[in-house]
Amino acid sequence: MNRDLAAALFVFISSFIIFSANIGGLSIYSLDEAKNAECAREMLERADLIVPTFNYQLRTDKPPLHYYFMMISYSIFGVNEFSARFFSSLFGAFTVLITFLISHRYLGYRVAFFSFIALISSLHFSIQFHMAVPDPFLIFWINAALFSFLIGFKEDKKLFIYLFYIFMGLGVLTKGPVAVVLPSGIILLYLLFTGNTSIKTLKKLRIPSGLIVTALVSLPWYIAVYIKTDGKWVYDFIFKHNIHRFSEPMEGHGGIFIVTLLFIFFGMLPFSVFIPQTLKLAWKNRKESIILLSLIIVGVYTIFFSISGTKLPNYTVPLYPALAILTGYFLDNIFRFSNRSLYISLSFYTIIGLILTAGLFIGIRNEPEISDLSYLSLYFLLLPLSGILAIFMLRKSRIIPVLTVSAFSVFLGFLFFYYLFPKIDKRNPVYQMMPLIEKDRDIRYYKNFNPAFVFYLKKEIKPLKKDEIQGFLHSDEKVYILTRKRYLNELKGIKDLVILKQVKDLFERKISVLITNRKD
Structure with missing residues (x-):
């Protein structure tokens, strides 16, 4: 090998x-x-x-x-x-x-x-x-498209140019127009920055045939769903889940532009503490094609989602690979930077780790269903501990501190998925209530319920109107109703109504309620 x-x-x-x-x-x-x-x-x-x-x-x-x-x-x-x-x-x-x-x-x-x-x-x-x-797939398609463009354009390889269009088409099939709009904007800026705007250059991109390829990959399904739903799916998706989501906050996920910057900073920890040095070095070496493209990717995604009405942590994750390339370039050139600069970054990381641990402790302590698990946040002290170790190691080496911080972070990840989060996960209302539900019994919902119940019951949960509840509960068979605590006042006085369990949805204000018509 x-x-x-x-x-x-x-x-x-x-x-x-x-x-x-x-x-x-x-x-x-x-x-x-x-x-x-x-x-x-x-x-x-x-x-x-x-x-x-x-x-x-x-x-x-x-x-x-x-x-x-x-x-x-x-x-x-x-x-x-x-x-x-x-x-x-x-x-x-x-x-x-x-x-x-x-x-x-x-x-x-x-x-x-x-x-x-x-x-x-x-x-x-x-x-x-x-x-x-869908985000894991979109992240891959977008980066595969942009990397394919670079290889195809820089090395004049037709296959990779067409792969660029194919991957964009697959992105459109995953999350819609954003998979064409943002990569196209990035490529346009790349061509402008590199001065490649001649007709000859544009011919290399094979735009007409390429867009046909993108359309052939993505449009057949959109046409089919338009026909089968009389246009409703396409209308709702374009106007509600794209235009409206960009222009206004949806489901309370808004905020000022700095929110997006914070998402990126905390999302790319631990090495985001080196972003100032990373961007400075990258800008100095922007004549290198992959460096310039990565800078543009980071810039476009940051600006686009800073001005977007709806802001979510997952929206900017497609820029992480580009930022990782720039970070890798910085780490390879870390010897160019003074100890003072690196000490400041690692000290800042240590402080951020302490603040993050304290924030998690307070957040879990204030969540009634899991307040007794606040001690789990102390495992995040591994982050500032790695920062302190890296500071001391910096006197003798530049690479070992980097590997130390990385190793601690990866180890914390395994702890998080195998030990820390499973303890919290077991307190969610679906996990708590499913053992109480006989799956072969009739189950309905009143006004609102946690959608995870549908996945675990593997059947339709039909809605009930208020005037239908009494008759439903009067059944000779055991039946169930899912609802929220805020609706219980509306159900007062209904005979045969037994509240089986109430559990607060984790990190939300909603409280799930399971109702039945008999205690046995």
Whole structure:
């Protein structure tokens, strides 16, 4: 086995091990995971590749490509937490691999290795690829498209130019127009910065035939779903989940522009503490094509989602590979920087680690269902501890402190997925209530309920109106109703109503309630 293949296999396998850590041992509980995982299950159940549904009602949030991967996984491994997340973890490993390969191609082994280190050290990056949502796939498609463009354009390779268009098409099938709009803007800026705006240059991009390829990959499904839903899916997706989401905050996820910067900073810890040095060095060496492209990717994503009405931590994750390349370039040139500069960054990291630990302690302590688990936050003291060790090691070496901080961060990631979060996960209302529900019994909901119940019950949960509840509970058979605590006052005086359990949804204000018609 040659060196290049061995290195690529090491990067891929180790990344997959990190990103798949305990993916089968954690509940499908968050709203996004529950709806995506259940939507794929329902499509598989109906053998329907066109119309996405959740709780057997049309779901217009996302296109279907990630559902297809989940359906394949369900067919192989069965419908469970592991299979819902398997391809997310796999695409995470692919994302790290292509970042390593493009770095190696243009900047050498050392930069490629440090880029790899920067990505696997990010707990937030790892969390993204632990989730049964479309983002892991979009992150890969966008970066694969941009890296393919660079190779195709710089080395005049037609195959990679067409791969650029294919990957954009797959991105459109994963999350919509954003997979074309942002990469196209990035490429335009790259061409402007490099002065490649001549007709001859544009011909190299094969824009007409390339856009046809993108359309052939993505449009057939959009046309099919338009026909099968009389245009409703396309209308809701474009106007509600794209235009409205960009122009206004949705579901309370708004904030000023600095929120996006904070997402990036905390998301790329530990090595985001070197962002000032990283960007300074990158700007000085922007004539290097991969450095310039990475700077543009980071800049475009940061600005775009800073002005977006809706702000979420996952929106900027597609820039992480580019930022990792720039970070890898900095770490390879860390000897150029003074000890004072590095001491300041590592000291800041130590302080941030202490603040983060204190914040987690307070946050968990103030969450009634898990307040007794606040001690778990103390494990995050590993972060400032690694910062302190790195400061002392800096006197003798520049590389060992980097590897120390990375090793502690990766170790904390394994602790988080195998030990810390499972303890919290067991306190969620779905985990607490499912053992109380006989799955073959009739179950309905009143006004609102946690969507994860649909995934675990594997059947439709139909709504009840207030005037239907009395008759439903009067059944000779045991039946159940899911609702929220805030609606209980509306149900006072209804006969046969027994509150079986109430559990607060973790880190939310909602309280899930399970109602039945008999205690036995």
